[in-house]
Amino acid sequence: MDHINSDFLENHSLHYIEMALRTDKIERIDNPDGYGKRIGDCGDSVEFFLMHHENRIKSVSFFTRGCLNTTACCNTVATFAQGKTIDEAWEIVPEQVIEYLNTLPKDHFHCAELAVGALYLALRNLQSLKSSSV
Numbered sequence: 001m002d003h004i005n006s007d008f009l010e011n012h013s014l015h016y017i018e019m020a021l022r023t024d025k026i027e028r029i030d031n032p033d034g035y036g037k038r039i040g041d042c043g044d045s046v047e048f049f050l051m052h053h054e055n056r057i058k059s060v061s062f063f064t065r066g067c068l069n070t071t072a073c074c075n076t077v078a079t080f081a082q083g084k085t086i087d088e089a090w091e092i093v094p095e096q097v098i099e100y101l102n103t104l105p106k107d108h109f110h111c112a113e114l115a116v117g118a119l120y121l122a123l124r125n126l127q128s129l130k131s132s133s134v
Helices: 003-011 014-021 068-081 094-101 106-132
Strands: 034-039 045-053 056-065
Touching: 014 068, 014 094, 034 106, 045 068, 045 106, 056 068, 068 094, 068 106, 094 106
Parallel strands: none
Antiparallel strands: 034 045, 045 056
């Protein structure tokens, strides 16, 4: 193992490593029940796609053009939101993401804010589409 890989593994928590490298939630969905996109000041972009059933989020996916830190935050947010009610998903905050990842670099806390903000936009979109179809 080279020095860079060794440093990465030694300098990050298992949660961070898992969320940074996980790919199963990275997917664009056609016609989601809720969609939100944010672009950070850093230039990273995040899109969240939500599917729901009976007021529960049954599927969460995302697509990002950004750094590994943003990917780790998006995967964490997606994991937190999966299976939650819509009201419970609104309670997800950047501080929870940062705490869970444990080793997110301090100069990348904005990545957690970006991911949570995109989730909030998707939740708002979900709620507005849901209320207009009633």
